Every structure is written in C-alpha cells, then in structure tokens.
C-alpha cells in the first residue's frame with residue numbers, strides 16, 4: 001500500500017431533497033475532480049450504529065476502525081482533550097454549548113459568538129464562579145466549550161443525563177457510553193439528572209455550575225452589548241456527554257503499522273486524533289471557507305511527504321445541515337472538490353498504489369436539521385478498482401463492496417490494499 005488520504009466530511013450523507021431533483025446534496029454537487037478519479041473507484045455504504053443516529057465521536061471512531069461501543073467513555077473526554085485541558089483519570093469532562101432560553105423554554109442550543117466574546121466569557125466564568133470542587137472551563141469554536149471538574153476530594157460519575165435536548169445518553173453493560181441524536185420532544189429546559197444513584201452528586205455539581213455560570217454570563221458586558229445590538233444571547237449552558245475515564249484507544253500507528261498525521265480543526269476531532277496517537281498538523285479552523293479548505297489541503301499535502309496516512313476532517317457540511325441550508329451544503333462539497341480533491345489528486349499517485357478515501361462520520365439531514373441513522377457513502381480510489389459510477393448515496397448503495405458492512409470495516413479493508 002502507498003500513501004493514504006482519508007477524508008471525513010462531517011455529516012456529508014443526506015436524504016434526497018425534492019428541490020434538488022430528488023438528489024442528495026452530495027449527488028447534486030458538481031464534482032469534476034472526483035469524477036476524474038472514478039476510473040479507479042470502489043464504493044461502500046456501511047451502517048455506523050444501526051438504527052441509532054450517531055454523533056461525530058462515534059462516527060469518526062468507527063471510520064478509523066475503533067468500535068465506539070467497545071471504547072467510548074463519553075464524548076466529553078475527547079472534547080476536553082482537543083481543547084488542551086488534559087483530562088485525568090477520574091476527572092469529569094463535559095462538552096458545553098452556549099445557548100439561549102426564554103422563560104425556561106429553549107430558543108437555541110447554539111449562540112454563535114466571536115473568539116473574543118467567547119474568551120471574555122471563559123475568563124469571567126473561571127474567575128467568578130465558585131464551586132466546592134476545582135473546575136476549568138474553556139471555550140472552543142463558535143458556541144462550543146468544555147468543562148472539567150477535577151477529581152481531588154470527590155469521585156464523579158458519568159451516569160448523568162445531557163441537558164441538551166437533542167442528544168440522549170445511552171449506557172452499555174460494559175460501562176461504555178455514547179450519545180445519540182434524537183428529535184427534541186419539547187422545548188422545556190430540564191436540569192442534568194442522575195441516571196443512576198451514583199450520579200446524584202455529579203448532577204448536582206453540574207446544575208450548580210450552570211446556574212452560577214449563567215449568572216456571570218448575563219451580567220457580562222458581552223451579554224449587554226449583544227442585547228443592545230439585537231443579537232442572539234448567551235444566557236444558558238447546555239452540557240452533554242460527561243466522561244470520567246480515558247477510552248484507552250490503541251495507538252493507531254501500532255494498530256495499522258503506519259505513521260499517521262491529522263489535519264483537523266475542531267476540538268472533538270483533535271481529541272480523537274490525539275487519543276489515537278496521531279500527530280496533529282495544521283489545526284486551524286479558518287472563518288472563510290475557501291481559505292480553510294485550501295489551508296487544509298496544503299496541510300495534508302505537506303503531511304503526506306513525511307507520514308504514510310493523513311486523516312483530514314472538514315466540518316462545514318455538518319454546520320450547514322444543522323441550519324437547514326442544503327444549498328450551502330452542496331456548495332461546500334463543490335468547494336471540497338475544487339480545493340481539496342483537485343489538489344490531492346495531483347499529489348497522490350493513485351495509479352501507482354496511493355489511496356484516497358472520501359466519506360463521512362454520519363448523515364445529517366438538511367431538511368430535518370439533525371443527524372440521521374442513514375448508512376454512509378464511502379468512495380475508495382485505488383488502482384485496484386474501476387467501477388466508474390458517479391459518487392453519491394445511491395451509487396454507493398447499489399455498488400457497495402460486500403466486505404464493508406459496518407463503518408468499522410472500512411479501515412481494515414483499506415489497510416489490506
């Protein structure tokens with residue numbers, strides 16, 4: 001096997017959309033650079049987690065060949081790791097969203113803010129909130145953040161619910177934990193609840209943190225200025241996927257006997273890359289799409305010169321889907337074709353043994369504005385193949401490789417090429 005560029009386009013899979021001639025955004029997008037590679041194409045259409053709609057952590061882990069049900073201790077661990085917070089064994093790591101409520105009802109779980117605004121709120125929360133345990137709060141991209149409660153005197157438990165209504169935690173018999181996207185049933189805001197008795201104290205601490213942090217947020221200048229300017233307000237925090245232990249993933253370099261690098265911008269994906277022992281290169285997330293994609297393509301090309309495999313993650317497709325912007329979604333896919341596939345195709349020697357894989361972590365419906373349990377489209381370009389069909393959900397379903405039934409089958413299959 002030669003070099004591998006493994007591209008995960010977040011939430012790229014979708015459902016047919018009537019105004020796109022019943023095509024999905026991936027099928028509708030004009031992809032001349034992908035088309036040029038199709039003479040060496042094979043397709044797969046695996047399931048990620050069966051009937052359940054996965055989050056990105058489960059999808060990315062599965063795509064990289066780690067069964068999320070065997071390993072995941074909760075997404076919060078990866079989020080905090082990716083934010084550089086160094087979660088320790090026993091610490092409680094949680095993913096946080098800045099959101100907005102009105103009279104106890106949900107307005108939005110995503111109050112998008114600038115880096116400066118996020119950083120100001122982060123600083124104020126860390127300096128003004130007092131809890132009976134040591135904690136650290138860190139902001140991430142746009143509306144995201146991470147919280148760690150440090151285990152000094154207390155033991156924490158991951159058996160607590162998410163107060164973000166779109167995601168339900170599921171606990172497995174082996175002690176592992178995952179969250180799934182669910183249609184929000186009502187808009188009433190609920191506190192974090194203990195799922196088992198042992199989670200009672202942790203739930204209390206998290207609710208206390210939310211209450212105190214919200215007090216700080218709504219008296220902040222950031223809040224007042226946004227209110228004056230009629231902008232969405234950060235007046236609530238949504239917590240999810242609390243984790244208390246290291247998922248202990250096998251080092252990917254040992255697992256496959258290849259040197260891996262990651263070109264990723266989001267904290268979750270950084271966390272997964274770090275937890276699997278990949279070398280992080282080019283970790284920025286630039287606000288202008290074309291600049292972001294170009295810089296990621298350059299990062300991947302550079303990394304391929306000294307690493308065997310590069311995992312490249314692109315976020316913007318999922319963000320567009322959550323906002324219901326299907327036209328933006330196919331435009332992002334077209335930009336990926338132009339700015340990433342076009343460049344990588346020149347750099348990789350697919351007729352000489354290099355491999356390019358284009359897939360996603362889960363489907364996100366841009367009509368339903370949430371993750372779905374659909375199978376995921378996978379395109380594998382390697383000299384061993386030659387199916388030459390347009391790349392999309394339908395063709396992947398029709399022409400899928402028998403050996404790839406689950407997302408966790410993708411990587412073992414590729415590593416044998």
Ligand SMILES: [Zn+2]
Pocket residue numbers: 010011055056057059318361362
């Ligand atoms: Zn995702």
